Amino acid sequence: MILPITAYGDPVLLKKAQPIDKDYPNLSGLINDMFETMYNASGVGIAAPQVGLSIRLFVIDAKPFADDDDDEVSEAESKQLKAFKRVFLNAEILEQTGEKWAFTEGCLSIPDIREEVMRPANIKIKYYDEKWVEHIEEYTGLAARVIQHEYDHIEGKLFTDYLNPLKKAMLRGRLDSITKGAIKVDYKMKFPARKKGRR
Secondary structure (H helix, E strand, O other): OOOOEEOOOOHHHHOOOEOOOOOOOOHHHHHHHHHHHHHHOOOOEEEHHHHOOOEOEEEEEOHHHHHOOOOOOOHHHHHHHHOOEEEEEEEEEEEEEEEEEEEEEEEOOEEEEEEEEEEEEEEEEEEEOOOOOEEEEEEEHHHHHHHHHHHHHHOOOOHHHHOOHHHHHHHHHHHHHHHHOOOOOOOOEEOHHHHHHOO
16 A cells, blocks of 8 residues: 655654554554555655654665666675665664765655765664564665665654755755645655645
8 A cells, every 4th residue: 555655844754763563553564555655656765754653664675776877886786785675673773884975865755855965884783674583784885875864764864954054944945845735746745734624
């Protein structure tokens, strides 16, 4: 089932999400719905707060990066990204290391805005998969970046939080338009300013 994606301005995107346990109702159904929602919106990752749920869950399928004809992606990294499909439950980033590097990021909750964000090159992360098997893994490059972007969502952060005040001020009008739903987007969204009968 394709779920509506929560738009910029909704308080759920600014809250630190809560851990869940094995008894969380219909978790496998939610995970499937999140993948379906992400694919429908041509995303490479989506976090539970983006579908209105303040829980520590995000999913990633980085295959589109592998299919990109980008000179920045090496053959080895392309191979890694092609197979990089994961479910992250109750994730905790243990380390962020390496030189920060710039990459243009976007977000399904903030359509039509893409900006350069600096992030560390390497991470070490602990998480559970959909079978509740614990993993401690290290990632680098684009895989590390996608994880950090989605992890921010469960920490109540958005990529726009990394922009300097001037850049954020310049985007204010466009961000307000997203909150109000005054944009054209080709996937289902839920806009904060349209709640409670307001249009």
